[in-house]
Amino acid sequence: MDFAQVEIDDMLSQANKGRVVLTDFLDPAMAALTRERLQKFPEVNYKVDGGYPNAERVRFAFFPNYIFPEDVELNIGFLEISGNFKFQTVTHRDFLGAILATGIKREKIGDLIIIPNGCQVILDRDLVPYLIQEVDKVHRVGVTVREIVREELLLPEAKTREVIAFVKSLRLDSVGASGFGISRSQMVKEIEGQKVRVNWKLQVKPSYEVAPGDVISLRGRGRVEVLEIAGTSKSGRSKVVLKRYL
Template identity: 35%
Template sequence: MQQNGQGLAADEQVFLKRMADLARRASQKGIWTLSAFGSPRETELARIAAKRESMSVHAYGGFPGAERVRVLFADAPDVAHDAYEIACLTVTCSVQDHMTHGQVLGSILGLGLNRDVLGDLLVTGNTAHVFCTEAIKPFLLSTLSRVGPHAVHVVEARESLVLQGTFENWEEHQFTVSSLRLDAFLAHAFSMSRSKAVEPIHAGLVQVNHRVRVDPAFTLREGDVISLRGFGRAKVIELAGTSKKGRLVIRAGRLRSN
């Protein structure tokens, strides 16, 4: 990615300019400025904007390992979590039925909200944890009453749950690869042959940090999140060393689609 803005999509250039404005305001006025929620790709752009303005940048999404985060431009070595103004709501379906991520997101956006007021939506069975801005919390508490065909009950999540980050349940496993190519990782993470892994990549069904990648040889890094449409997400949790045969040892996680 070019740091001068070249090679960016039009919407990315607009977003980069918006983040640069926030960083510049923080730098010139000596204040803290806070962004809306953004994807890992948008967080990367925010860090570029901060670097241009020689401003420190911090990011948090409400729990450790969150994908969608708010970015805080602040000339400070550390920032308390409450500075990010993030709330977590627990949404419970009235019957023992499974909600999907798409149903929860669609029901909330159907209330007239933009995606950037929402962080991660973590759905398990008939319960969802919805991370959102503090500003929009009262509206959701009073207005969100249905998800899909079912009535739901919405309350603010217990603080202990938020602090412990006990939301996502990554299925962890370890394997070795000759290199951190996208197709090699995808094959191991989603239990398919390497030749099969190439097909969805070429078809545009694979994203790395919310950006479509169509090159099977794209090199992954520690912390990258890989999405395969229809199969869920996988994460490069850790580069755990090298095997006796010189192969890379990867600790990976898997989240299945709801």
């Protein structure tokens, strides 16, 4: 049992004893582990939120079943950092760097949404006043930081493409190769090179069998979701419907 699992189990144990417990913002791998551990604690209920639907980094609240979910607050806040970036190209890394330079830990910050004149930040609400005061520059450009509400978020439009493939088997190397548009031998190399995750868990076996709902992540190439296994062709190949996130 690794440290992360022990930490999550400790929080769940506290909730099982009657406390309301909040996690920091978790990346997809930790969120998947958390959902897995929740199955071991049937007396614990939970809420999860990342500020907007399909957020990558999310925060959990654990609480006993006798507490109404609507009475539990996840303490999520929202900021907008804006400036004149016409003559200075800035990236997600630049905005995150400006925030972390104030001494705040990454775990207290959720997703960052790049917008035309700056960036919107999802974070622990308690840190909102501090960042408004402390962040005044991003990559040498002066910025204004203000608190916003959830409804002001300019949500990124997910770019996806549906892929239909006929595969000999539902092995990870076969389905992944079709989804990412690479050869099966290249997919095997990526899997064995520890660059592939299934549902945000490292998977090093090319023979691993995928199922509908699985999300395959390949470092540097994005994600593919298995939407449906839509029957078998006359030649015995499985028809799979995939969603490729571009």
